[in-house]
Each structure stands twice: as structure tokens, then as C-alpha cells.
Amino acid sequence: MATTEPTTPTPAPLAADGTVHVGSDAAREWWRDAVIYQVYPRSFADGDGDGIGDIPGITSRLDHLKTLGVDAVWLSPFYRSPQKDAGYDVADYRDVDPLFGTLADFDAMLAGAHDRGMRVIVDLVPNHTSDQHAWFQEALAAGPGSAARERYMFRDGRGPDGTEPPNNWQSIFGGAAWTRVDDGQWYLHLFDASQPDLDWNHPEVRAEFEDVLRFWLDKGVDGFRIDVAHGMVKADGLPDWHGHVSMVEGSATEDDQPVDPGAPEDGSTGAGNQGPMFDQDGVHEIYRSWHRVLAEYDGDRCLVAEAWVEPLSRLARYVRPDEMHQAFNFSFLTTAWDAAALRRVIAASYRANDEVGAPTTWVLSNHDVVRHATRLGLPEVGVRPNGVFATDPQPDEALGLRRARAASLLMLGMPGSAYLYQGEELGLPEHTTLPNEVRQDPGHFRTGGAEAGRDGCRVPLPWEADAPGYGFGPTGKTWLPQPESYERYAADVQYGVAGSTFELYRAALATRSTEGLGHGGLTWLEAWSDAPDVVAFVNRGVAVVANLGSTPVPLPGTEVLLASGDLDDGAIPADTTVWLRA
Structure with a gap:
């Protein structure tokens, strides 16, 4: 790190000093x-003016995504649902919720995306259903010992009269992971009580979801993002767990039982879920069977794992050649x-994924975490x-945006x-400062208001500043109120404006494509090794050079292709990333 005023260096070749990942031009x-x-x-x-986004609305904005330059679109759940957890409580996996439109609307959106050269991935929620799903309603009516209950995790309670839960597991949303029904049995729900966990040891459950996969594959979808991919199989006997699972970005904390998620050299950050309800070996046979289903279809259909698993070598097991194709890199x-x-995390990511021949799948924001434009500006x-209250220390908005642009580049x-979360291309x-009375995330309510929850990253997008x-x-x-600051982030005031975040992303995606960076290699640069x-x-x-420090660093005398911020007299300022011709 330079400690004196930087000067423009003499142009020189950028020498590499350590290959981390080898690229390939093969098909x-x-x-x-x-x-x-x-x-x-x-x-x-x-699209229809009720204040809630829908599939026709998505179709109307596909040209925005085409202009941005993305290759594919992933849709969070749009299935029939009571919407207790914003659609992650599915009542019918083969239909569109009227809130979002119809199957015909979905077909039109899919065709529109394909016509623009973009593929479509849909969310699948296999760990649990809604409590309004026909199967669960049948299980409640059928009673203890019935075949209908075997599809879920019903158990008798502990204690002389069965009034204590079957084990001590806690919900990721807060509170106990068990709810007792009128006949005295308990059912497991790792999330909200309205989301009962399925028993993936049951052959009928496995057959049903293979049929659901085929339903959407027959419609032409290009893949599936698998919700809670590491949670579908539980340890035999459902043993007690003496740790504590937190909702904070999938992290786990411990009470009286130490957990070693891996050393920092493995890329671990503590983001992995721990315990007998996660990352059990039995999940892998499920994904092998799903892999075989997708292989029946042309077009390289893909499976994407949402698996909060560490260390990265453990996560890589989900993307072995006969299982899933991608796994989000939450580390x-x-x-x-x-x-x-x-x-460390970059090197560990390539090391783990290259071992199994899988790509590394980068991500900075999604619908479950504080947006990185805010996260990187927190004091x-x-x-x-897990969310930010109006009474919490507030982020430095300018610092957060500057770092977010640098991180994205x-x-x-x-x-x-790479995955982008809607709105990050606008710098949102x-x-x-959401009022608590408008919050809807079940995690906010199940923690008794202790956690703000995820509503803050789910606020409707701003498209037109003056509308x-x-x-x-x-x-x-709008189903959630938008902050006044969204006026200056609206899409229409960024289109064609040099230096805007949208134009930065658009230029980055175009350069990434023309230079083949997605299938390239990665070698550390010797000049900055120390x-x-x-x-x-x-x-x-x-050459990609990111300055995360507070002092400018000299800019090599090579052609600048792209920069996340203004450069300063031959130097890369703090919190800035540049792409250079090596």
C-alpha cells in the first residue's frame, strides 16, 4: 500500500505470480x-396496479434485462400460496398464484425471455410445503399413524403426556421448530409454522417432486434454483442439537457445543448452517436422481443449490458431476x-470447485440478505x-455505494x-427506515421483533423518477413503502448516463462477454502480492485491480477498460476497482 502521494508509474507489463484457476476455450x-x-x-x-409485482410486469420489463446484458433470469416463487412467507410456502407446485397471474402469463413471459436470448430458471421449494397444501390438509384429517402423515415429519411428543416437543430444535425464523396439532402429535418446521417439513425418506415425496420438475421442464424452463438444498434430509432419530441456528444470512452460532465450520484458509466465514437438520449425506442421492431427470431434456438444463454449507470443500460435494450444476458461494x-x-475465499473457492469440475458461482446480494450497497456502508x-431498523446505526450511503460498485466489478x-439481485444494477x-408496522417477514414476528427481517431488501423497484x-x-x-432516496436511483435517470451504476453494470457485462472473462483463468498479479x-x-x-484500502495506489500504465469510480491523477482511489489491459 502506498503511503505517499502516488505518481504515474512507468508503463510496464503486468507480471503474474500465481495461477489460481485455469481457463478453457473448450465447448x-x-x-x-x-x-x-x-x-x-x-x-x-x-402490471395490474394492485401494488404487488406480477408476471405480466416482469414481461413488460424484459427489455431492461436485455439491455443490461444478462444471460438468464431466476424467478423467486410465483406458485399458489397463502403468502405467509412471500411464496416460499407453496400450496400447489404446478400453478401460478392469482396474485402473480396465470400459467398463460408465465408461458408468455418465458417465450419473451427466450425470444430475447435469455434463459429462465425457476425456484423450487422442496424442503417444506405450505400448511394449506392438499397433502398436509389430508395429513391433519387422517390422524396419527396414517399414511398421509408419513409424507411429513410428524412425531409424538416427549414427556409423560407428550406435551414437550420431540426434540429441542429451533426454527431459523425464531422459536421452536415444532408445532402441536389438536390430536397431540407434533410436526417439524425448520421455518414458519405454516411451512411443515416433508419427509424425504418417503418414496412418494421423491416421486412427486420428480414429476414437478418434469412439469416445468416440459414448459421449457432452463433450470431450477433449489431452496434450502442442504436441509431436506435430517439425521436419523432427529437427535437434540446443542447449538443455535440463526437467521442472520444463514449463519450458525453456538451455545455449549463448539462447531468448527472450517478454517479461514478454507474460505469459511461462519456462514454455514450447522446441526443434524442440515448437510446430511442423504441429500446427495436426491440430486443424483434429479440430475438424471434433467439429462432427459436438451438444452443443458441446470440445478442451482441454495446451500449454506461450509467449508467450501463440503459445499463442492453438491456440484459433483452427477449432482447439481451450481451452488451459491455464500462464503x-x-x-x-x-x-x-x-x-483467501477466492482461492479456496476455485480450489474446491475445480476439484469436482464445477464453476464457482459468485453472489453479493439476494432476497434474504441486506443489500451489499448498504452492508458495505455500515459503521x-x-x-x-438480519435487516436494519430505523433505530439502528445507519449506513454511510455514499460509502456503501462506492464499495458496492467496486465489489461488483x-x-x-x-x-x-455470477448472480445479480434485482436493483443492484441501479445501486439500490x-x-x-421501514416502519415496523409495515413489516411482513415472518422472521420479524417469530423473533418477537428482535430482528428487523428481510423486508428492507424486498422493497419494490424504482423505474421512473417522476412517476x-x-x-x-x-x-x-407499492406493497412496501419506498424510501425517498429511490428517486435518484430510478432506472430512467440512469439509462445512457455516463458513470451511472446501470451503465457501469451494462459495460461490465458487455466487456465480460467480449473478453471471455467468464470462462477465463485467474492468476494473482505479482506487483500487488505484498x-x-x-x-x-x-x-x-x-487485469482486475481492487483497492480496498484508504490510500490511493498507483495505476499501472496500461489501457483502462472500466473503473467503478473516478480515477485520481494516475492512481486508483480507495474503494475502487479497475479493469486494465494486461
Whole structure:
């Protein structure tokens, strides 16, 4: 790190000093280097004016995604649901909830995306159903000992009269993971009480979901993101767990039983869920069978694991050649804004995934975590809250955006696949001052209001700065209130504006494509091997240099392709990433 005023260095070749990942120009499946955009349907765009986003709204904004340059779209759940957990409580896996439209609307959206050269991945929620699902209603009516109850995790209670839960597991949303029904039995729900867990040892459950896969594959979807992919199989006997599972970005904390998720050298950040309800070996046979289903269809259909698993070598087991195709890299998402930590997690990610021949799948934000434009601007470095209250210390919005742009440019410069969460291409911050009375996340209520929850990252998008509801829909209604700051982040005031976050993302995706960065290699750059606050590597003739420190660092005398912020007299300022011709 430079400690004096930087000067423009003499132009010189950028020498590499350590290959981390080797690229390839061989024929490859599309998902290996795709940039995939997550659409959270209720908050993307509203087509009918009820204040809730829907599938026609998505269709109306597909040109935005085409202009941005993404390769595929992932849709969070849109199935029939009581909406107790924003659609992650599914009552019918083969239909669209009327809130979002119809199956015909889905078909039109799918065709529109395909016509624009974009693929479509849909969410699948196999760990649990809604308590309004026909199977669970049948189980309640059938009573203890019935075949209908065997599809779920019903158990007798403990204690002389069965009034104590079958074990001591806690819900990720807070409170006990068991609810007692009128006949005295208990059922397991790792999430809300309205989301009973299925028993994946039951052959009928396995057959049903293979049929659900085929239903959507026959419609032409290009893949599935699998919710709670590491939680579907529980340890035999459902033993007590003497740790505590937290909702904070999938992290686990411990009470009286130490847990070793892995050393920092393995890329571990503490983001892995621990306990007998997660990451059991039995999940892998499920994904082998699903892999075989997808292999029956052409077009390189893919499975994406939402698995909060550490160390990364353990996560890589989900993407072995006969299982899933991608797994979100939550260790990367939860790494602090620290150069040494980022270098460790990047190297460990490639090491683990290259071992099984899988791409590394980078991600910085999604519908479950505080947006990285806010997370990186919080007063306490590295903190990962589950939402932000209006009474909490507030983020530095400008700092957060500057770091977010730098982090995104760093991520998009790396080989592999990358996921973008809707609105991050606009630089959207979290809504950190939501009134508690409008919150809807079950995690907020099940923790007795102790956690803010995930509503802040789910606020409807701003499309037009001067329109009611910032153009979210035709009436100006929005199911969650938008902050006033969204006016300056609206899409229409960023299109074609040099330096805007949208244009930065668009240029990055275009350059990533033309330079082949997604299927390139990664080699650390020798010039910055000892710089404590710099992450620098070369990928297919493009050097990516990120300055995470507070002092500017010299800019090499090479052609600048892209920068996340303004450069300063031959130097890379603090919290800035540049792409250079190596």
C-alpha cells in the first residue's frame, strides 16, 4: 500500500505470480459462465396496479434485462400460496398464484425471455410445503399413524403426556421448530409454522417432486434454483442439537457445543448452517436422481443449490458431476471488505470447485440478505445483520455505494457464473427506515421483533423518477413503502448516463462477454502480492485491480477498460476497482 502521494508509474507489463484457476476455450454448458439476474416477482414490476409485482410486469420489463446484458433470469416463487412467507410456502407446485397471474402469463413471459436470448430458471421449494397444501390438509384429517402423515415429519411428543416437543430444535425464523396439532402429535418446521417439513425418506415425496420438475421442464424452463438444498434430509432419530441456528444470512452460532465450520484458509466465514437438520449425506442421492431427470431434456438444463454449507470443500460435494450444476458461494457473500480475506475465499473457492469440475458461482446480494450497497456502508466493518431498523446505526450511503460498485466489478471480473439481485444494477440501498408496522417477514414476528427481517431488501423497484410509486405500477401503489432516496436511483435517470451504476453494470457485462472473462483463468498479479489492501489478478489479458484500502495506489500504465469510480491523477482511489489491459 502506498503511503505517499502516488505518481504515474512507468508503463510496464503486468507480471503474474500465481495461477489460481485455469481457463478453457473448450465447448461448455451455458451455465458455467452465465450472468443470471434474480427477479423477486412481488417487487420487480406491477402490471395490474394492485401494488404487488406480477408476471405480466416482469414481461413488460424484459427489455431492461436485455439491455443490461444478462444471460438468464431466476424467478423467486410465483406458485399458489397463502403468502405467509412471500411464496416460499407453496400450496400447489404446478400453478401460478392469482396474485402473480396465470400459467398463460408465465408461458408468455418465458417465450419473451427466450425470444430475447435469455434463459429462465425457476425456484423450487422442496424442503417444506405450505400448511394449506392438499397433502398436509389430508395429513391433519387422517390422524396419527396414517399414511398421509408419513409424507411429513410428524412425531409424538416427549414427556409423560407428550406435551414437550420431540426434540429441542429451533426454527431459523425464531422459536421452536415444532408445532402441536389438536390430536397431540407434533410436526417439524425448520421455518414458519405454516411451512411443515416433508419427509424425504418417503418414496412418494421423491416421486412427486420428480414429476414437478418434469412439469416445468416440459414448459421449457432452463433450470431450477433449489431452496434450502442442504436441509431436506435430517439425521436419523432427529437427535437434540446443542447449538443455535440463526437467521442472520444463514449463519450458525453456538451455545455449549463448539462447531468448527472450517478454517479461514478454507474460505469459511461462519456462514454455514450447522446441526443434524442440515448437510446430511442423504441429500446427495436426491440430486443424483434429479440430475438424471434433467439429462432427459436438451438444452443443458441446470440445478442451482441454495446451500449454506461450509467449508467450501463440503459445499463442492453438491456440484459433483452427477449432482447439481451450481451452488451459491455464500462464503464469498459474507466475507468482510478485506483484501486478505477476499483473496483467501477466492482461492479456496476455485480450489474446491475445480476439484469436482464445477464453476464457482459468485453472489453479493439476494432476497434474504441486506443489500451489499448498504452492508458495505455500515459503521461496523463485516457485520451481517438480519435487516436494519430505523433505530439502528445507519449506513454511510455514499460509502456503501462506492464499495458496492467496486465489489461488483471485482466479482464480474472473475471466471465462473455470477448472480445479480434485482436493483443492484441501479445501486439500490436497503430500505433501513421501514416502519415496523409495515413489516411482513415472518422472521420479524417469530423473533418477537428482535430482528428487523428481510423486508428492507424486498422493497419494490424504482423505474421512473417522476412517476407515482417511481413507476413500479400503473397506480403508484407499492406493497412496501419506498424510501425517498429511490428517486435518484430510478432506472430512467440512469439509462445512457455516463458513470451511472446501470451503465457501469451494462459495460461490465458487455466487456465480460467480449473478453471471455467468464470462462477465463485467474492468476494473482505479482506487483500487488505484498499490498495488504489490494486484490489484483489477471483473467484472459484483463487485469482486475481492487483497492480496498484508504490510500490511493498507483495505476499501472496500461489501457483502462472500466473503473467503478473516478480515477485520481494516475492512481486508483480507495474503494475502487479497475479493469486494465494486461
